[in-house]
Amino acid sequence: MTGAERIAAALSSPKQGSTALVAYLTAGWPTREGFRDLLDRVADVADVVEIGVPFSDPMADGVTLQRTAREALAGGVTLQWIADLLVERGPHATPTLLMGYTNPFHQFGWRRLASACGASLDGFIIPDLPPEESGDCDRVVEAFGLGMVRLVAPNTPDDRLDRLVAAASGFVYAVTVNGITGSALGDVGGNLDRVAAAAKGRGIPVCAGFGVRTRDDVARLGKHVDGVIVGTALADVIARGEDPIAYLRGLVGAS
Amino acid sequence: MTGPDDRGYFGAYGGRFVPETLVGPLTRLEEAAREALLDERFRHDLDHELATWVGRPTPLTYAGALSAAWHAEVWLKREDLAHTGAHKINNALGQVRLAQRLGKKRIVAETGAGQHGVATAAACARVGLSCTVYMGAVDVERQAPNVLRMKLFGANVVPVKSGDQTLRAAIDEALRDWVSDPEGTFYVLGSAVGPHPYPWLVREFQSVIGREALQQWARGPGGVPDVVVACVGGGSNAIGLFHAFVPTFARLCGFEAGGRGTGLGDHAATLAYGRPGVLHGTLSPLLQDADGQIQETHSVSAGLDYPGVGPEHGMLRDTGRATYVAVSDAEALDALQACCRSEGILPAIESAHALAGAKRLATESPGQRMLIGLSGRGDKDLGILAGLGLV
Numbered sequence A: 001m002t003g004a005e006r007i008a009a010a011l012s013s014p015k016q017g018s019t020a021l022v023a024y025l026t027a028g029w030p031t032r033e034g035f036r037d038l039l040d041r042v043a044d045v046a047d048v049v050e051i052g053v054p055f056s057d058p059m060a061d062g063v064t065l066q067r068t069a070r071e072a073l074a075g076g077v078t079l080q081w082i083a084d085l086l087v088e089r090g091p092h093a094t095p096t097l098l099m100g101y102t103n104p105f106h107q108f109g110w111r112r113l114a115s116a117c118g119a120s121l122d123g124f125i126i127p128d129l130p131p132e133e134s135g136d137c138d139r140v141v142e143a144f145g146l147g148m149v150r151l152v153a154p155n156t157p158d159d160r161l162d163r164l165v166a167a168a169s170g171f172v173y174a175v176t177v178n179g180i181t182g183s184a185l186g187d188v189g190g191n192l193d194r195v196a197a198a199a200k201g202r203g204i205p206v207c208a209g210f211g212v213r214t215r216d217d218v219a220r221l222g223k224h225v226d227g228v229i230v231g232t233a234l235a236d237v238i239a240r241g242e243d244p245i246a247y248l249r250g251l252v253g254a255s
Numbered sequence B: 001m002t003g004p005d006d007r008g009y010f011g012a013y014g015g016r017f018v019p020e021t022l023v024g025p026l027t028r029l030e031e032a033a034r035e036a037l038l039d040e041r042f043r044h045d046l047d048h049e050l051a052t053w054v055g056r057p058t059p060l061t062y063a064g065a066l067s068a069a070w071h072a073e074v075w076l077k078r079e080d081l082a083h084t085g086a087h088k089i090n091n092a093l094g095q096v097r098l099a100q101r102l103g104k105k106r107i108v109a110e111t112g113a114g115q116h117g118v119a120t121a122a123a124c125a126r127v128g129l130s131c132t133v134y135m136g137a138v139d140v141e142r143q144a145p146n147v148l149r150m151k152l153f154g155a156n157v158v159p160v161k162s163g164d165q166t167l168r169a170a171i172d173e174a175l176r177d178w179v180s181d182p183e184g185t186f187y188v189l190g191s192a193v194g195p196h197p198y199p200w201l202v203r204e205f206q207s208v209i210g211r212e213a214l215q216q217w218a219r220g221p222g223g224v225p226d227v228v229v230a231c232v233g234g235g236s237n238a239i240g241l242f243h244a245f246v247p248t249f250a251r252l253c254g255f256e257a258g259g260r261g262t263g264l265g266d267h268a269a270t271l272a273y274g275r276p277g278v279l280h281g282t283l284s285p286l287l288q289d290a291d292g293q294i295q296e297t298h299s300v301s302a303g304l305d306y307p308g309v310g311p312e313h314g315m316l317r318d319t320g321r322a323t324y325v326a327v328s329d330a331e332a333l334d335a336l337q338a339c340c341r342s343e344g345i346l347p348a349i350e351s352a353h354a355l356a357g358a359k360r361l362a363t364e365s366p367g368q369r370m371l372i373g374l375s376g377r378g379d380k381d382l383g384i385l386a387g388l389g390l391v
């Protein structure tokens, strides 16, 4: 199976409950030393994990993920360090994506990164790289069979939505709100149904992210999409010194 | 109207690297801007406002004493005499009127030196739109008079404490604001940077500087200058001055903030030392480390203290049509004092970088006829100058 197929497959048969869980962790945070262990434990519970590549200017992130990125960078996290970690860890039963802003990837080189990571990496999510700009990345994604998750927003027009869904592999990332990560969730069902309808014909899963915090949120969004993405809330749990695994289990498992 | 290609690229630089939420608004902004700029009525009303409210055309002043001292013929294009004290008003007024035409209710802007913030606040007051300005906490301190001016014009000034707390962090924050209300809010970006269509749009509104100067030069000194000089932060006054001269034989020279040295973090000379990368929605030369993290910059001038630069300047550099060189804090401050003493003009520290660069060019080859963009006045810098013991 290609990375893209592994991602889609994992999302269509969640480990617990009926809504798949995608967990976002900022690479090397809260500490570089403890990250591998945290990642593996989270990967036991989540259906897909996103490793956040920290960037100095995260324009679509709220204060929580700005802080985790800043702290990770201060701790010396680089894309090279992340690639080394992935290679050392090897292919994992839970598909693993890299999520981050374009520039660190652009400097490292898409091909060099994909070659270095091999089967340890399943795909990319790059929020500031719309399809109009993603040609270099797309060629590598294609060549290595990686998932290229595309983000769609509430204000994405219908015709563009269709094009984004067609260009996506792995899953379609439905941003719940026009806003930054950590924004409050409003009444989002209508928009998610629109995305789900567009994705249905192509058989690609849809996951909703931005602002997902509680078991209630997951239940509510799960009526419209295949999975949810939890980032800011997970970082808040970790920052408070609480157990991220118990938190993630509590979002989806039987109560 | 020479512009970027369909995707907003000037040669290898430009584009639109933004979150999906902003793709639609940017596309509509581009369409609306094209329409407005072709609309006689919009242009006429804007020109009228530029003449009667901003005070355009700004004069071309012969700088006799500097000419004698530098063995050159020095002329200053006086954007310092534009309303609110810098070239920034040309773009701010244009964009605010565009926002008004689009029925937007709320304006956000970023500011470094505070000049773009003041200009936007003034333009918003003039047309009756609410205005929020993001300004790095460091800049709020060092350009305090401009904060007070923005407040007098009714703007809400938000100090930005994230990131490097200067212009770059202010743009990050303004973008976050805009992402959160992409349909109701209009982002008035203050330099020729950012995602397409901003670099082009800002140039269109600023190119009035060069159009006037070209005519004034033809009527005054005659012909075209040997060299056209401007300071370059994001590059808006420079592209505004250069644009009309690109098809002429005049040399085009931009001067960047060389700060206190050539090490990463000691300057803000992007074209001199940067490598291509993506920041604030555009692919352009950038000051960054090997891992693609954006570098902190240093300049005595808040308006030049930015790690990126407009994509069109990248193209002008690569094609050899323009050259870009760094001048140091110290050279700029010397030139500022010389201009004060010999011409009775207090330039902004930003603009003093253009003067310092021109002085270097004059030293290299005497007898040149030089057009220097005096992008703004230095009243805002009194605190910095006093702090340095220069007054």
Ligand SMILES: Cc1ncc(COP(=O)(O)O)c(C=O)c1O
Residues within 6 Å of the ligand: B086, B087, B088, B112, B113, B114, B115, B116, B190, B191, B192, B231, B232, B233, B234, B235, B236, B237, B238, B302, B303, B304, B348, B350, B351, B375, B376, B377
């Ligand atoms: C007077 C003046 N000149 C120049 C600049 C630099 O901007 P740009 O390179 O866009 O002209 C500023 C920015 O604040 C300014 O206030």
